[in-house]
Amino acid sequence: MRKLLLVFLFIGPSVFSQQENLQEKSFFTQELYMHLSDYNRKADLAYRFNDYEKGKQLFENFTNDHLEGSYMDNFKFQSLKKKEVNLYDYDKPVFLITYASWCIPSKGEIPALNELASEYTGKIDFVVLFWDKKDKVKELAQQFSSDISVVYVDESKNNGAYVVRQLKHSLGLPTCFLLDKDKKIMDIRRSVFPPMHTGEETAYRENYIALETSISKNLVKEYDEVYADNIQVE
Incomplete structure (x- = not known):
């Protein structure tokens, strides 16, 4: 009995603390x-x-x-290689943006995304989610850098109804979700839509600045702190 009491005193509080943390996570x-x-x-x-x-x-x-502050569910998508992809398969912070073929991206947004994906390779996983059929997504994916993971959900096959209802129909599209490495939502933002007469270079710069500001504020700092902690432990 004395040994069991000691085990409870030393281990019990830690276990209860972990259970409380799980209950607090929304x-x-x-x-x-x-x-x-x-x-x-x-x-x-x-x-x-x-x-x-x-x-x-x-x-x-x-x-x-x-x-913001809640945790994104482990939604399932399809890759262009016909493999199921879980959101939690990405172990780095994630920049997730939703698109569809009938939803025209903001002028300058895709070049800005490609540039940022190149700059933050190894630090952030950039994921573009299309609500479309595979053939159409394969065609559209050519616009994006190889540093960006392109996934899709095909509603016409009645697959992914749950993720469609939660991610697409709740907030619309395009919508950007910035998730830390634990998939905690750090920021949710709409795309920047410059006026129609805005030049390509100006539109690109406006999108780049808006996206980079949000990324550096919400994702890179968190990543660098974790990286620094790992270096100290080693």
Whole structure:
């Protein structure tokens, strides 16, 4: 009995602490379930009256207050090699952006993504998720650097209904999710859409600056701190 008590004293608190941490962790889908309907009701009303600034503010409040800080679920996608890909297969911080063939990317966004993926190779996993058929995604994937992982979900085959409902229909597209290495959501942002008359170079710079600022603020610092800790341990 005395030995069991000692084991409880030394090991028990650690176990209970771990259980408490698991209970405190909230997931993206849980937060959507609790708060999405309220956001949709308010946003629909704002857009009905063409109050786009109000709609934008509601989106930012919703993501800041309820989604950021939660953990992204381990969603499943398909690679162009017909292999199933789990989000948690990526062991680095993840920059995830959603697209579709009928959703025109912001002018200058793809060149900015390609440049950033090259600059942060080895530090961040860049993932482009398409809601499309494989043949179309294969064609569109040619626009992206080999440093970017292109995955897709084909709704026409009734596959991935859960991820479609949670990721596509909840926030729309394109939407960017910045996830740390544990898949905690650090930031959610919309694409930058420069005015139609904006030149290619200016549009590229606007997208690059916006994306790089968000990445350096939310992902790179976290990665560098973990890397430094690992060096010290070794």
